[in-house]
Amino acid sequence: MSTPVTLAAPTAESSKPIVLIGPRRGLLDLDLWAVWQYRELLYFLAWRETKVRYKQTMLGVAWAIFQPLLTVMIFAAIFGSFAKIPSDGLPYPVFAFAALLPWIYFSEATVRSSTSLVSDANLLRKVYFPRLIIPLAAVIAPIVDFALAFVVLFGMMRWYRVAPTWNVLFLPLFLVLALATALAVGLWLSALNVKYRDVRHTVPFVMQVWMYASPIVYPVSLVPEQWRLLFALNPMTGVIEGFRWGLLGKQSPDFALIGASAVVVVGLLFGGLVFFRRMERIFADVV
Amino acid sequence: MRMNAIEARHLAKQFKIMAAARRHDTLRDQLADSLKSWLRRPDASRAGHETFWALKDISFEIKEGETVGIIGRNGAGKSTLLKILSRITEPTSGQATIRGRVGSLLEVGTGFHPELSGRENLYLSGAILGMSRAEMERKFDAIVAFAEIEQFIDTPVKHYSSGMYVRLAFAVAAHLDPDILLIDEVLSVGDLAFQTKCIEHTKRLQASNSTVLFVSHNMFSIKSMCRRVIYLSGGLVRYDGPSEDGIALYEEENRLETLPWAVNQVGADLDQLALRITATEIMDEQGRPCHVFDHGQRMRIRLSFEARGEVKDANFGVSVFRSDNVACCHFNTAMDQFPVPDLSGTGSIEVLTPPLKLVAELYVVNVIVRNTTRGDLLTAQVGPSFHVRHEQLNTHFGVFHEAAEWSWGD
Numbered sequence: 001m002s003t004p005v006t007l008a009a010p011t012a013e014s015s016k017p018i019v020l021i022g023p024r025r026g027l028l029d030l031d032l033w034a035v036w037q038y039r040e041l042l043y044f045l046a047w048r049e050t051k052v053r054y055k056q057t058m059l060g061v062a063w064a065i066f067q068p069l070l071t072v073m074i075f076a077a078i079f080g081s082f083a084k085i086p087s088d089g090l091p092y093p094v095f096a097f098a099a100l101l102p103w104i105y106f107s108e109a110t111v112r113s114s115t116s117l118v119s120d121a122n123l124l125r126k127v128y129f130p131r132l133i134i135p136l137a138a139v140i141a142p143i144v145d146f147a148l149a150f151v152v153l154f155g156m157m158r159w160y161r162v163a164p165t166w167n168v169l170f171l172p173l174f175l176v177l178a179l180a181t182a183l184a185v186g187l188w189l190s191a192l193n194v195k196y197r198d199v200r201h202t203v204p205f206v207m208q209v210w211m212y213a214s215p216i217v218y219p220v221s222l223v224p225e226q227w228r229l230l231f232a233l234n235p236m237t238g239v240i241e242g243f244r245w246g247l248l249g250k251q252s253p254d255f256a257l258i259g260a261s262a263v264v265v266v267g268l269l270f271g272g273l274v275f276f277r278r279m280e281r282i283f284a285d286v287v
Numbered sequence: 288m289r290m291n292a293i294e295a296r297h298l299a300k301q302f303k304i305m306a307a308a309r310r311h312d313t314l315r316d317q318l319a320d321s322l323k324s325w326l327r328r329p330d331a332s333r334a335g336h337e338t339f340w341a342l343k344d345i346s347f348e349i350k351e352g353e354t355v356g357i358i359g360r361n362g363a364g365k366s367t368l369l370k371i372l373s374r375i376t377e378p379t380s381g382q383a384t385i386r387g388r389v390g391s392l393l394e395v396g397t398g399f400h401p402e403l404s405g406r407e408n409l410y411l412s413g414a415i416l417g418m419s420r421a422e423m424e425r426k427f428d429a430i431v432a433f434a435e436i437e438q439f440i441d442t443p444v445k446h447y448s449s450g451m452y453v454r455l456a457f458a459v460a461a462h463l464d465p466d467i468l469l470i471d472e473v474l475s476v477g478d479l480a481f482q483t484k485c486i487e488h489t490k491r492l493q494a495s496n497s498t499v500l501f502v503s504h505n506m507f508s509i510k511s512m513c514r515r516v517i518y519l520s521g522g523l524v525r526y527d528g529p530s531e532d533g534i535a536l537y538e539e540e541n542r543l544e545t546l547p548w549a550v551n552q553v554g555a556d557l558d559q560l561a562l563r564i565t566a567t568e569i570m571d572e573q574g575r576p577c578h579v580f581d582h583g584q585r586m587r588i589r590l591s592f593e594a595r596g597e598v599k600d601a602n603f604g605v606s607v608f609r610s611d612n613v614a615c616c617h618f619n620t621a622m623d624q625f626p627v628p629d630l631s632g633t634g635s636i637e638v639l640t641p642p643l644k645l646v647a648e649l650y651v652v653n654v655i656v657r658n659t660t661r662g663d664l665l666t667a668q669v670g671p672s673f674h675v676r677h678e679q680l681n682t683h684f685g686v687f688h689e690a691a692e693w694s695w696g697d
Contacts, residue, residue, distance in 0.1 A: 016466055019389075021374060022382040044414040048400060048407075055402040126397040127415055128374035128389075198315070284376040285302060 034130040049141035064145040072097045079217045088219045091160040098247050099216040099240040105146040106178045107207045113138035113186025121287040135186045167246040174242035181235040187272030191279040232257035292498035293349040298381035300342040341367040343522035354499040356513035363519040365502045387466025401445035426462045434458035461488045467498045507610030549667035562598045566591040567670040582677035583642045591635040598630040602659040610649040621659045644687045647677040
């Protein structure tokens with residue numbers, strides 16, 4: 001055989017990746033390493049989500065601010081002024097906004113990741129890459145909107161003269177908890193959605209119920225004592241309480257309960273990963 | 288010694304097909320249906336799906352640097368095989384080992400977003416196809432130049448013409464520099480100049496010792512690119528060996544398949560047609576079977592047909608296409624004012640062409656029968672191919688050549 005000039009030095013030969021293709025066995029073959037190898041794709045998909053979202057809109061990225069702002073104004077009017085729901089001594093708009101931001105992020109992330117596989121069906125059918133990238137990109141992308149709205153929150157806090165505490169440094173942790181929860185739910189639902197399109201109709205409704213089950217428009221102190229424990233197991237309760245604690249200097253949330261709900265989330269996330277990987281085999285065939 | 292780039296061992300893939308009436312698009316249907324069948328007979332829920340083996344047992348080895356054509360009819364399993372090798376779908380059983388980076392051109396433009404600019408889409412689809420950002424930055428100019436869209440690189444691709452879109456999409460895929468390239472019919476896109484460019488690019492890849500797996504219906508491009516073909520039929524390897532023989536066997540077995548463009552109009556199932564061609568023979572003027580013609584020789588084509596019921600007003604036609612899909616000439620009974628009576632049962636019709644003054648190349652005869660007055664298609668089938676021989680005349684001279692008369696000016 002003549003030696004090709006271009007490449008194929010012996011070292012290059014041996015460094016060629018070897019891929020084994022066959023029916024997958026074993027439940028725990030999660031192959032997270034592949035996701036890491038494809039991290040640039042993750043970045044580009046998240047970037048595409050953000051970039052495309054406000055294309056051909058007149059207000060563009062300003063929507064990321066208007067939406068939560070309008071919502072909080074409505075909340076302030078209805079729940080704060082009319083219904084006079086207590087807000088633990090804080091100005092109601094700040095009280096609600098600090099909770100609404102992580103909630104909007106969470107709900108966006110959950111909804112988008114749940115439908116992500118189906119909306120990227122074209123990719124699934126045509127190219128190989130670790131499928132996990134798709135729901136993962138969907139929960140990462142809304143962080144941009146979150147960050148933008150966060151600036152507005154700081155403006156609002158200045159206006160109402162509410163000073164943040166040093167605990168603000170813990171906020172990323174709570175954001176991660178929200179992300180993990182959204183991803184856990186998203187993994188289950190996106191995989192189910194490939195086969196059963198019921199998911200698309202169910203998710204918005206579930207999110208609405210979930211919102212009222214989280215202390216966004218009302219404080220935890222309003223929840224009857226005997227329900228508190230169950231209430232705290234909702235991971236979003238921990239996230240929201242954490243945000244109010246870090247930003248508004250409210251009393252610290254019960255970290256034991258947050259830990260408990262984090263354990264639930266990790267369990268859900270792990271189960272979601274296993275389920276997702278199992279379903280992954282048929283994605284390209286049924287989507 | 289050359290290593291194997293691809294080893295496939297007993298690959299099989301089963302699909303579940305759900306009958307239209309039993310499609311479970313929603314969980315509720317599925318639950319209701321399983322319950323119903325469970326009440327009737329215990330294991331009916333499993334029997335509810337019809338299964339279908341797209342691949343039954345496929346084994347082969349492909350050495351590094353080889354270019355192999357995959358041929359077979361629609362539904363023979365070609366695309367499924369490529370999907371398995373590119374890891375889009377998993378085999379039901381069997382195994383494949385792949386050595387090297389795989390680039391697949393299963394469909395160009397995957398992941399393109401209409402709202403994003405050409406530049407943005409390049410980075411995106413590069414990432415989707417497995418190119419790193421550094422690599423993309425290095426190759427960016429070459430890709431844009433290859434696609435010939437320098438001026439429009441910052442325009443959203445939704446404003447591109449379809450030609451520009453395809454060129455850009457293919458350009459990314461073409462610059463993957465994979466060790467193994469899987470191509471599915473992709474060369475049929477774009478204009479001729481671009482197609483040539485793509486073939487050249489693939490040849491460059493071949494020269495740099497890349498392995499190429501090439502699925503196509505176009506026997507001409509298979510012939511020009513591959514020395515070996517794997518012919519799939521019914522999910523099995525029907526033939527694996529030198530292209531010439533494999534293509535001959537394929538053409539022998541499938542010669543009268545419906546032309547791809549006509550499938551939408553008349554369907555792929557020949558048995559359903561009111562009139563179908565059962566054999567197309569090409570011969571020299573004296574009626575001897577012939578596949579290589581000298582420039583200027585006449586050709587006799589005999590079409591055997593079978594009519595279901597009575598077929599009125601048929602217009603038999605034969606078209607000669609060159610291997611690069613250039614339509615060269617066409618003869619039909621209506622144009623030549625040859626009366627065709629009402630047809631029933633079987634029969635045959637013959638045409639003797641004028642001297643074929645085509646340039647030396649490979650050609651295919653397609654048979655098209657229409658209704659003379661309404662113009663609707665009765666059948667359109669792929670016929671046999673033939674060569675034209677000439678020492679000088681090739682495609683650079685055009686389509687045909689005939690001596691002209693010259694004289695000196697006064």
